[in-house]
Amino acid sequence: MNALQQIWTVMRKEIKVAAEFRGQWLNVFLTPLAFIAVMGVTFGDGGAPTAAVYLVNEDEGRLGRQIVSALRNEPTLDLEILPSRSEADRLVGEGRRMAAIVIPSGLSEAVLTEQGGAIEVIVDPARAQSAGVVLGQVQAATAPMLIDAEVERGVRTAFNTAPETFGFEAADLEALGVDLETVERFLTAAIRGVVSSQVQDAIDDPLVRIELKPASDAAPRQAPTIFDYLTPGYSVFFAFFLMGLMAEIIYEERVGGALRRIFTLPVGKASFLLGKMLPYALIAMLQIVVVFGVSSLLFNFDLGDAPLAFTLLVVATGLAVGGLSILVAVLIRSEGQANSIPSLLAVVMAAVSGALFPSIQLPALAQLTPHYWAIQGFLSITALGGGLTDVALHLCVLLAVAVTTFAVAVWRFQPT
Amino acid sequence: MPASILEAHNLVKKYGDLVAVNDVSFTIEEGEIFGLLGPNGAGKSTTISMLSGLLPPTNGNAIIAGLDVVRETAKVKQMIGVAPQELALYPTLTGRENVRFFGELYGLRGGALSERVDEVLGYVGMLERANDRVQTYSGGMKRRINLAAALVNHPRLLFLDEPTVGVDPQSRNHIFESVERLNREQGVSILYTTHYMEEAERLCHRVGIIDRGRLIALDTPRRLIESLGGGVIQLGLPTADESVRSAVAALPAVRAASFLTPEGASLPEADRTSATGGQRKAILKIEAVHSNEALLQVLHYCNEAKLQILSLDLLEPNLETVFLNLTGKSLRD
Ligand SMILES: Nc1ncnc2c1ncn2[C@@H]1O[C@H](COP(=O)(O)OP(=O)(O)OP(=O)(O)O)[C@@H](O)[C@H]1O
Ligand SMILES: [Mg+2]
Numbered sequence: 001m002n003a004l005q006q007i008w009t010v011m012r013k014e015i016k017v018a019a020e021f022r023g024q025w026l027n028v029f030l031t032p033l034a035f036i037a038v039m040g041v042t043f044g045d046g047g048a049p050t051a052a053v054y055l056v057n058e059d060e061g062r063l064g065r066q067i068v069s070a071l072r073n074e075p076t077l078d079l080e081i082l083p084s085r086s087e088a089d090r091l092v093g094e095g096r097r098m099a100a101i102v103i104p105s106g107l108s109e110a111v112l113t114e115q116g117g118a119i120e121v122i123v124d125p126a127r128a129q130s131a132g133v134v135l136g137q138v139q140a141a142t143a144p145m146l147i148d149a150e151v152e153r154g155v156r157t158a159f160n161t162a163p164e165t166f167g168f169e170a171a172d173l174e175a176l177g178v179d180l181e182t183v184e185r186f187l188t189a190a191i192r193g194v195v196s197s198q199v200q201d202a203i204d205d206p207l208v209r210i211e212l213k214p215a216s217d218a219a220p221r222q223a224p225t226i227f228d229y230l231t232p233g234y235s236v237f238f239a240f241f242l243m244g245l246m247a248e249i250i251y252e253e254r255v256g257g258a259l260r261r262i263f264t265l266p267v268g269k270a271s272f273l274l275g276k277m278l279p280y281a282l283i284a285m286l287q288i289v290v291v292f293g294v295s296s297l298l299f300n301f302d303l304g305d306a307p308l309a310f311t312l313l314v315v316a317t318g319l320a321v322g323g324l325s326i327l328v329a330v331l332i333r334s335e336g337q338a339n340s341i342p343s344l345l346a347v348v349m350a351a352v353s354g355a356l357f358p359s360i361q362l363p364a365l366a367q368l369t370p371h372y373w374a375i376q377g378f379l380s381i382t383a384l385g386g387g388l389t390d391v392a393l394h395l396c397v398l399l400a401v402a403v404t405t406f407a408v409a410v411w412r413f414q415p416t
Numbered sequence: 417m418p419a420s421i422l423e424a425h426n427l428v429k430k431y432g433d434l435v436a437v438n439d440v441s442f443t444i445e446e447g448e449i450f451g452l453l454g455p456n457g458a459g460k461s462t463t464i465s466m467l468s469g470l471l472p473p474t475n476g477n478a479i480i481a482g483l484d485v486v487r488e489t490a491k492v493k494q495m496i497g498v499a500p501q502e503l504a505l506y507p508t509l510t511g512r513e514n515v516r517f518f519g520e521l522y523g524l525r526g527g528a529l530s531e532r533v534d535e536v537l538g539y540v541g542m543l544e545r546a547n548d549r550v551q552t553y554s555g556g557m558k559r560r561i562n563l564a565a566a567l568v569n570h571p572r573l574l575f576l577d578e579p580t581v582g583v584d585p586q587s588r589n590h591i592f593e594s595v596e597r598l599n600r601e602q603g604v605s606i607l608y609t610t611h612y613m614e615e616a617e618r619l620c621h622r623v624g625i626i627d628r629g630r631l632i633a634l635d636t637p638r639r640l641i642e643s644l645g646g647g648v649i650q651l652g653l654p655t656a657d658e659s660v661r662s663a664v665a666a667l668p669a670v671r672a673a674s675f676l677t678p679e680g681a682s683l684p685e686a687d688r689t690s691a692t693g694g695q696r697k698a699i700l701k702i703e704a705v706h707s708n709e710a711l712l713q714v715l716h717y718c719n720e721a722k723l724q725i726l727s728l729d730l731l732e733p734n735l736e737t738v739f740l741n742l743t744g745k746s747l748r749d
Binding site: 002005006009010013016017020255256257258260261262263264265266267415416 | 469502523
């Protein structure tokens with residue numbers, strides 16, 4: 001109980017002392033928004049968003065297999081194959097992934113009938129809007145095959161009902177020594193050839209391509225934008241600038257003798273450091289919320305539909321920022337170090353992690369930074385419509401970072 | 417059982433090869449003001465750090481109010497107050513906020529805390545300025561808040577590490593009076609470090625003289641001064657001549673004579689001179705049995721031996737002279 005009161009006392013003191021450093025607050029809260037705005041305007045929709053969906057193939061025929069492989073080759077879709085429609089239905093209902101694509105049984109045959117067939121997309125009703133993205137992507141991926149099937153069905157239907165549509169009389173054909181079936185096959189192949197090459201052209205030609213576009217004012221939001229990357233990236237990047245402030249204050253407490261006095265009092269190292277760290281963790285959390293909020297208002301990006309997962313991710317990220325920062329602050333031994341190492345580290349970590357720009361990162365090292373896990377976590381929620389299970393790993397990694405860095409800080413901390 | 421509030425037994429602190437505190441032992445009686453007098457780097461602050469549970473001793477141990485400082489640190493810490501040599505305050509907080517902060521860390525809350533904070537601020541005469549930021553205070557006012565913060569937990573034993581450094585005469589007097597009143601009225605035992613011998617003489621019941629980590633003398637100021645006997649004479653000569661030294665030492669009114677060296681170190685003969693006003697001279701330190709007689713005999717000897725006298729000082733009998741006599745150097749340069 002006494003330790004809790006001491007932690008609270010240290011927290012209040014720390015906030016009062018830190019509040020004096022006004023420039024730092026500007027840096028932490030406003031600079032990320034400025035960067036996001038500039039980068040967003042400069043690079044526009046340069047990101048590579050993907051949608052996480054389930055795929056169920058109940059069709060035994062050739063078309064089903066073709067569609068599956070086409071969808072697999074679609075870079076904007078992150079597929080998980082499920083064995084049954086009922087399971088997909090349940091998982092989407094739980095909000096695990098934003099949609100499930102179901103290829104119903106008998107589709108291969110059905111497309112050749114007059115009624116035709118349909119690919120079904122099961123969407124989470126809470127995220128019906130974002131599911132539009134999936135529909136577009138499915139259409140884009142399956143267009144060639146569907147047109148193919150369409151041609152085949154059209155030719156067959158025409159011949160079966162009225163060969164004269166094509167201007168032939170059965171008798172004429174017989175006179176020429178060819179049977180109806182041969183003509184049908186020939187025509188199907190010919191038409192398919194023409195149409196298919198046009199479809200291929202259409203796919204290569206962006207004019208006709210079904211494209212994913214960021215939301216305009218009129219249209220509902222269609223796809224993740226670069227802001228989905230930049231907002232968490234710059235938020236975390238600049239939250240780490242708190243590290244310099246923490247280092248500076250600890251340095252002043254050390255040379256000014258405050259640490260000496262505090263540790264001639266019955267105060268534990270862990271309580272003291274926790275009291276010092278928590279305010280910055282809370283400030284980092286507040287900053288993330290503010291930056292996301294402003295960013296979503298100004299740049300119109302979707303915060304996702306998983307408030308619990310989002311909140312937990314904010315908390316875990318704040319704690320990771322606090323833990324790593326207190327560790328660095330505790331290890332710093334001179335004013336020169338306090339002025340240089342934290343900002344250097346903040347920039348290097350951001351650059352390595354991909355926080356500066358989605359395509360800039362060192363793949364092997366990125367995963368060593370808390371930035372990476374925070375960004376990927378937020379991305380799964382805001383851009384991909386993920387929920388708690390999608391960010392469980394991210395939460396665990398961030399909390400592990402927070403706990404281990406804090407433990408090492410307590411271990412290495414020398415008050416004198 | 418003697419009423420010792422503190423017993424230090426053979427304390428040693430090493431920083432690598434440097435022995436900052438070397439086998440220091442002493443006791444402080446309940447209700448005593450004990451002074452540690454020594455020059456810069458003598459090991460005073462390091463000794464306080466070990467006694468207050470901040471630094472583990474490399475060797476030796478300390479008992480405060482019957483409790484081992486290392487093993488029962490938490491209990492010991494409740495009983496002591498420390499005013500560090502550095503100000504140990506938050507400059508952007510007010511004096512009151514600073515004192516409150518430390519009071520809260522001791523576990524004081526609510527009305528008891530506010531009452532005690534006002535009490536100690538009043539004690540050091542800082543109630544009027546208590547709501548101003550520490551950075552707006554004079555050096556003396558900062559020192560007074562530093563003292564107030566050390567008092568907030570009603571300590572039985574108070575460590576004051578050079579509490580008058582950078583202080584104007586008015587604040588210095590205020591601090592002296594506070595320390596004396598605390599001791600007299602509340603029976604607080606005090607360990608007081610300083611390199612101002614007048615402070616030690618005025619305040620301390622007993623004084624330990626510490627130099628280069630070693631405790632080289634320990635007694636009441638009066639007895640330490642009496643140990644000087646008839647006083648100390650410093651004679652400035654052109655060269656450090658051994659035959660002159662032995663001749664002076666043999667004079668009837670002289671107890672001992674030795675050449676001073678800078679920093680008291682044993683340097684080669686040729687270097688055993690110090691440059692003063694561009695002129696090199698050797699200082700012969702003469703301990704007298706009777707200062708007047710010794711002075712006459714020394715002057716007579718110089719006259720006979722045709723020695724040129726460059727300077728002549730009859731040192732006041734005080735702790736400064738005691739230190740110089742023990743170490744061959746002054747407390748402050
Ligand atoms: N953390 C440390 N690391 C290495 N050496 C140290 C450390 N702290 C003190 N010392 C050395 O120990 C010796 C004693 O220092 P200490 O601060 O105890 O002296 P002091 O008597 O308090 O001097 P002053 O009057 O200048 O305050 C000095 O030589 C100092 O350089
Ligand atoms: Mg000191």
